[in-house]
Structures are given as structure tokens and as C-alpha cells.
Amino acid sequence: MKLSREQCFYIILAGLAGALIVFAPLPVRVAPPSQRTFRVEASQFAYSPAVLTVNAGDTVTIELVSTDVVHGLYVDGYGASVTADPGQTVSLTFIANEPGSFRFRCNVTCGALHPFMIGKLQVGTNTLLWRAVGLALLAAFSGVALFPRPATVKAV
Amino acid sequence: MRSELTRFSVVKSLLKNRWPQLFGFIVMLAGFLYAIMTGFIGTPVGNNNFSTVFVWIAWWAILILVAVPFFGRGWCAVCPIPLPGEWIQRGAILEPPSRKPRRLNLRWPNKLRNIWLQNLTFTLVALFSTVILTTPKVTAVVLAAMLFLAVGMSIVFERRTFCRYLCPVSGFIGLYAQTAPVELRVKDKQVCITCKGKPCYNGSAAGYGCPWDVFPGGLTKNTYCGLCMECLRTCPNDNIAINLRPFAADLGQPSRKLDEAFKAFIMLGAAMVYAGVLLGPWGELKSAAYSVGTVAWFGYVMAFLAFIFGLLPALFWLAVKLGQVLSKSNVPARHVFAAFATALVPLGLMFWVAFSLSFVLTNASYIFIAFSDPFGWGWNLFGTAALTWQPYLTTALVPLQTLVLVGGLLWSVRTAQKVGREVKIQPVPVIVFSMLVTLVMLGLLL
Numbered sequence: 001m002k003l004s005r006e007q008c009f010y011i012i013l014a015g016l017a018g019a020l021i022v023f024a025p026l027p028v029r030v031a032p033p034s035q036r037t038f039r040v041e042a043s044q045f046a047y048s049p050a051v052l053t054v055n056a057g058d059t060v061t062i063e064l065v066s067t068d069v070v071h072g073l074y075v076d077g078y079g080a081s082v083t084a085d086p087g088q089t090v091s092l093t094f095i096a097n098e099p100g101s102f103r104f105r106c107n108v109t110c111g112a113l114h115p116f117m118i119g120k121l122q123v124g125t126n127t128l129l130w131r132a133v134g135l136a137l138l139a140a141f142s143g144v145a146l147f148p149r150p151a152t153v154k155a156v
Numbered sequence: 157m158r159s160e161l162t163r164f165s166v167v168k169s170l171l172k173n174r175w176p177q178l179f180g181f182i183v184m185l186a187g188f189l190y191a192i193m194t195g196f197i198g199t200p201v202g203n204n205n206f207s208t209v210f211v212w213i214a215w216w217a218i219l220i221l222v223a224v225p226f227f228g229r230g231w232c233a234v235c236p237i238p239l240p241g242e243w244i245q246r247g248a249i250l251e252p253p254s255r256k257p258r259r260l261n262l263r264w265p266n267k268l269r270n271i272w273l274q275n276l277t278f279t280l281v282a283l284f285s286t287v288i289l290t291t292p293k294v295t296a297v298v299l300a301a302m303l304f305l306a307v308g309m310s311i312v313f314e315r316r317t318f319c320r321y322l323c324p325v326s327g328f329i330g331l332y333a334q335t336a337p338v339e340l341r342v343k344d345k346q347v348c349i350t351c352k353g354k355p356c357y358n359g360s361a362a363g364y365g366c367p368w369d370v371f372p373g374g375l376t377k378n379t380y381c382g383l384c385m386e387c388l389r390t391c392p393n394d395n396i397a398i399n400l401r402p403f404a405a406d407l408g409q410p411s412r413k414l415d416e417a418f419k420a421f422i423m424l425g426a427a428m429v430y431a432g433v434l435l436g437p438w439g440e441l442k443s444a445a446y447s448v449g450t451v452a453w454f455g456y457v458m459a460f461l462a463f464i465f466g467l468l469p470a471l472f473w474l475a476v477k478l479g480q481v482l483s484k485s486n487v488p489a490r491h492v493f494a495a496f497a498t499a500l501v502p503l504g505l506m507f508w509v510a511f512s513l514s515f516v517l518t519n520a521s522y523i524f525i526a527f528s529d530p531f532g533w534g535w536n537l538f539g540t541a542a543l544t545w546q547p548y549l550t551t552a553l554v555p556l557q558t559l560v561l562v563g564g565l566l567w568s569v570r571t572a573q574k575v576g577r578e579v580k581i582q583p584v585p586v587i588v589f590s591m592l593v594t595l596v597m598l599g600l601l602l
Contacts, residue, residue, distance in 0.1 A: 046438075046442065050439060101554075114290075126602065132562065139562050
């Protein structure tokens with residue numbers, strides 16, 4: 001496929017815009033680190049609350065209570081985990097120094113839907129999501145500009 | 157830009173020889189029967205049973221992450237499901253027998269010669285998927301049912317009717333096989349036109365007539381070619397080639413069929429629903445999807461069907477209609493709708509890849525455990541039964557999913573542009589649709 005000069009220009013422009021979206025620092029609100037404690041109830045096959053939101057740098061303590069069978073809680077990206085017997089409360093403490101969105105999931109087989117017993121830990125602003133949204137918008141717009149528009153289709 | 161693989165004599169003789177394929181078939185059939193057996197008599201705990209772990213984690217990972225994107229219908233070439241039925245139908249395991257066995261060999265009804273039934277069977281499986289995925293006995297029932305149905309259909313109907321018109325997996329493999337960089341095509345169509353007896357379709361002493369009911373001389377896309385290699389064996393003119401080609405070469409010829417268009421919607425929508433239900437933090441949704449027969453489950457079913465057969469196609473139809481208005485086109489909306497649905501093929505495939513990456517990388521460690529202890533009875537055949545669950549590549553997962561989804565969108569944009577050129581309609585509204593569903597998927601997975 002031979003590229004026209006205009007297409008080459010758009011490819012370079014899209015590449016630069018993509019690099020900007022991926023690497024440019026985003027204006028995120030930084031709050032001073034604090035101690036956050038959550039009481040999380042685990043029952044087949046959900047956590048309550050299922051979404052935990054903290055600031056980057058917070059020291060997070062999760063008090064896990066299992067209300068039926070043995071459940072666990074493993075935080076993706078942090079590798080921290082804990083297991084709770086029924087009726088027992090156990091604590092898991094870690095410093096949420098990695099911003100982003102992380103799944104936490106049960107790490108003890110607890111029944112049929114065990115592999116899908118999932119919660120979400122939101123640390124600071126989910127910049128990766130916003131960067132991904134930016135890349136998707138760029139992909140759509142640059143796609144329109146990059147690929148030759150059919151001559152037979154009238155311009156909008 | 158194509159490169160013929162069958163020009164290498166080693167490749168060609170390997171593909172023509174029935175023994176390597178038979179070996180693959182037998183290994184797959186043994187694994188398949190083993191999965192049925194472990195499902196029925198092994199532990200009811202899904203993530204400790206070979207049946208669920210190997211079918212829904214190992215096989216699924218290989219299928220959606222490797223086989224379909226790179227080999228198209230490569231899986232169909234070694235799928236064990238139609239085998240026993242085909243052996244009965246042919247009265248032989250390898251070469252055609254000297255005397256044809258007496259079978260009904262009925263032709264599949266004309267009205268059903270489309271993939272609507274496959275759309276239906278996939279949707280049915282999808283509605284029960286939360287139970288099927290997690291319950292070994294149900295997995296075993298589904299696998300056994302497919303095997304028996306395939307045998308029954310081979311006895312009554314000609315060729316691989318089950319694969320072509322009923323198999324819930326075959327439908328989407330065919331759809332996404334269009335994106336694969338491998339194809340089976342004839343070298344010179346003129347040779348096929350003048351060929352006497354058309355042994356590739358009707359069979360000969362060298363091999364069977366196309367089991368997929370396809371005349372290779374008319375092949376223009378991968379959708380319905382099962383890569384079984386029979387035509388390579390039967391062609392008397394050495395006119396069949398296996399080619400390497402660019403990805404998505406078939407998508408330049410948009411489909412005009414509504415059944416194929418709806419297959420694209422079903423697959424796209426199902427990937428989105430699964431990302432929300434199975435990988436999201438909403439416990440009520442998971443319970444609703446799992447509690448078959450309850451009011452909550454019926455609510456889930458209604459929402460699932462409304463999303464896939466209502467909301468998605470309706471929004472897409474609006475986008476197509478807007479494109480028509482902008483282009484002042486008189487092409488029938490039905491044709492344009494079906495043609496533009498081709499743009500959802502690469503997008504849907506990438507949605508499934510992104511969803512599966514998360515599901516598979518998180519649960520892959522169960523494969524090693526189930527390998528050593530397939531029934532969940534405390535065995536340790538290969539010393540891996542005591543391994544603990546461990547998710548893989550969790551830090552790389554999200555960037556990888558982002559790349560896959562954005563790449564899928566770019567691919568879809570390119571396809572929409574090509575379709576727009578073919579049908580002479582402005583593709584921008586369809587591109588906006590693709591972008592919006594990608595944003596939703598990013599929100600669900602990230």
C-alpha cells in the first residue's frame with residue numbers, strides 16, 4: 001500500500017498525539033495520604049461494598065468478614081491477600097501506592113461462581129482509563145483521516 | 157499479496173496425508189471424551205475439575221487467542237465433535253470405502269441453509285453460560301449433547317450438517333475466520349469451471365466430497381470452509397492452494413446476509429455482557445445469571461436479549477440510516493445494514509480477546525492443578541496438584557487489554573471505510589457507533 005504525503009503527515013501526527021496521550025502527565029488531584037479502613041463482607045459470590053475508592057498513598061486496611069463459607073481476598077497488582085473463615089474478621093493492610101483500578105478477588109474456592117467473585121479497588125484517578133479513552137477517540141478520528149475516503153461518497 | 161504454502165511439497169504432502177490429521181483427531185477425541193467423563197464423575201467444584209478447567213480455560217484460550225485469529229477455522233480441522241458421526245456416515249475412517257454405505261444422506265432444508273440456527277444455539281448456550289462455565293456436570297451434558305446431535309445429524313443428513321448449520325461454536329469461528337491470515341482457495345477458477353465431475357464437491361476415490369457443502373471453485377471468503385483438506389486430496393488438477401495472506405482480507409467484500417450481520421451483533425453484545433456480569437463487581441448480576449429459572453434469571457435473560465437483539469442493532473441501524481441520509485443513497489437499508497455489520501467483525505473479535513485475556517490469565521493456574529488431579533479426588537499425577545491459585549501478568553493485563561481494544565477499533569474503522577466505499581455510503585456514523593461501544597467495553601474492563 002503506497003501512502004500519500006497527506007497520509008504520512010496524518011500517521012506522524014497520530015503517532016505524536018498517541019505518545020502524548022500515553023505519556024503526558026495528567027492533572028490529577030493529589031490528596032495527602034491517610035489511613036483508610038473498610039469493613040468488607042464476603043458472601044457467595046460478592047463483596048460488599050464491592051468498590052473501594054482510596055487516594056494514592058493511603059494506607060488501606062480491609063477488615064474482611066465472611067458471612068457464609070471460607071472466602072479470601074487477593075488484590076491484583078499489589079499481590080496482597082487474606083483468608084477469612086465464616087464469622088471471623090481478618091485484616092489486610094497495605095499502602096496503595098500504585099494509582100489505577102485494580103480487581104480484588106476471592107482466592108479460596110468458595111463455590112460455583114468462585115472464579116468470578118470480584119471487587120474493585122480504585123486508587124486515585126483511573127488515569128489509565130482516561131488515557132485509553134483518549135486513545136480510542138484518537139483511533140476513531142485518525143482512522144477517518146488516515147484511510148482514504150471513498151471518492152464516490154460525498155463529503156459531510 | 158498472497159504466499160502459497162502448498163507450493164512446498166513437505167507442507168502439501170503433510171496436509172494431503174490422512175494420518176497426521178487422524179492422529180490430531182484421535183488426541184482431541186480422547187481429550188473430549190475424558191472431559192465428558194471427568195465432568196460427570198469428578199468433583200462438582202468447577203475450578204478443580206478437568207472438564208470445566210480444560211474446556212473453558214485451556215481450550216477457550218487457545219481457540220480465541222490463537223486458533224481463530226491466526227488460523228481461522230483451524231480448530232474445525234481437528235474438532236472431534238463431528239468425527240464419530242462422520243465415520244458412521246462414510247463407513248470408513250480414512251480413505252473412501254470401495255462400496256458406499258447406505259445412509260439417508262438427506263439434504264438440509266433450503267430454508268435453513270443459513271446461520272440463524274447457529275445464532276439461536278449460541279444464544280441459548282450464552283443464556284446458560286454462567287452455569288455451564290462453572291458446573292462440570294452441565295459442561296459434560298453440553299459436550300455430550302453436541303456429540304450425540306452431531307452423530308444423529310450425520311446419520312440422517314449428508315455431509316457435516318451439524319457443523320455447518322447448528323454448532324454454536326462453528327458460527328462465530330466462521331465469522332471471525334474472515335480475519336485470519338490463512339485461506340484455502342483455488343489457484344485458477346477457470347480450471348474449476350471446466351473440471352469434469354467436480355470431485356472436490358462430489359468426491360472421488362481419492363477423497364470425500366466437501367464435508368462443508370462448499371464448492372471450492374466458488375470460495376471467496378473463509379466463513380464456511382472448514383479447512384478439512386478433502387478438496388486438496390480430491391482435486392485432479394492440483395488447483396487447490398493454502399495461502400498466507402494479510403489479516404482480514406475477506407472483510408473487503410462485505411456480507412449482504414442478515415444472519416451473518418446478527419451473528420456479529422450477538423458476539424459483540426455477548427462479550428460486553430460477559431465483561432460486565434462475569435468480570436464486574438456486581439454480585440447481584442452474577443447471581444441473576446446463575447440462578448436459572450428464578451425471576452432474577454428471567455430478568456437477566458430479557459435484558460440480555462433486549463441488548464443483543466434490540467438495543468445494539470437499533471443503534472447501529474440509526475447509524476447506518478444517518479450515513480444513508482448524509483450520502484443521499486437509495487441502496488436498500490437492509491443491504492447496507494448487513495454490509496456495515498462487517499465492521500463489527502474485527503471489533504467483536506478484539507472484544508473477545510480482551511475479555512478472554514482477563515478471564516484466562518486470572519484462572520490459568522487451575523490448568524496445572526486440574527491436569528494432575530482431573531477428577532478432584534486428591535490425585536497428583538504430574539506433581540502439580542498442590543500448586544496454589546495464582547493470577548498471571550496482572551500488571552500487564554490492563555495495558556494489554558487497552559491495546560487490543562483500541563487496535564480493534566482502528567481495525568473496525570478501516571473496515572467501515574472499505575464497506576463505505578463498496579456500498580457508496582458515508583461510514584462516519586458507523587465509526588462513531590464502534591467508538592461508543594469500545595468506550596463502554598473499556599469502562600467495563602478497566
